[in-house]
Amino acid sequence: MTIENPLLEERHGDVLVISLNIPERLNPIARELQHALRARLAALREDRSVAALVLTGSGRAFCVGADLSSNMAGNGTSVGQASYETMESLSNRIIEDLRTLPMPVVSAVNGPAAGAGVGIALAADVVMAARSAYFYLPFMPKLGIVPDLGTTWFLERFVGRARAVGMTMLNEKLSAEQAAQWGLIWSVVDDADLRTQALALAERLAKLPAHxxxxxxxxxxxxxxxxxxxxxxxxxxxxxxxxxxxxxxxxxxxxxxxxxxxxxxx
Structure with missing residues (x-):
């Protein structure tokens, strides 16, 4: 299945909004989306006209992580080896790209952030979530694997080991409200206000010194x-x-x- 426009963009003055755009599948990190996002973030690194970035999702989800509907194995390699090579060459680089952009980054979590989508959301400088959003780690309880894309690093530092381990093992969805109470994210807003509030926040951040x-x-x-x-x-x-x-x-x-x-x- 060809994905024609894996990203959507809106410009609001010196703030850029990028939306992950595979809404019919709740925005999985398909290979096409990953390549498009890496290319756009590389261009942003040199774009002095953008003073802040908002990252969000199209439709009713932020990002549900790996695209399990696709063939994950490579030619002549195991699923594990193929996934390792993709993470090392592509997926992990997205987190590094977000963490090293010259401008502040806001995640506007408009719906479920699951699997690797949690790592992408938490890679931002400031995370704001819609009231209906939640964070979910199915890695171990559903698939027998560990969280990736930096998720273990973020969770251990943001909420502490006890909550990080519980969230990883117990197969429970963490509501946006609970995430804010734990200190995992900055704030929760009503769903209808998320885009407006995220833009307002990004506009405040855009006024900070360039460094x-x-x-x-x-x-x-x-x-x-x-x-x-x-x-x-x-x-x-x-x-x-x-x-x-x-x-x-x-x-x-x-x-x-x-x-x-x-x-x-x-």
């Missing part, structure tokens, strides 16, 4: 692997550079003038 996403991601990644003393040293080293940058000067000037700062884009 904001990369600096904040790096700071919290560092905090997750070093001691308090080492992290304070890291913070001091970053301040040594950032306090001499144009964005800090503009922030101070705006504070004195009692206005919002207008940060340089480059």
């Amino acid at each position: 904001a996403a990369r600096e904040v991601r790096a700071a919290y990644d560092s905090a997750g692997r070093v001691s308090l003393v080492e992290q304070m040293r890291y913070e001091a080293e970053r301040q040594r550079e950032l306090l001499d940058a144009p964005s800090f000067a503009e922030g101070v000037k705006a504070f004195r003038e009692k206005r919002d700062p207008i940060f340089p884009r480059n």
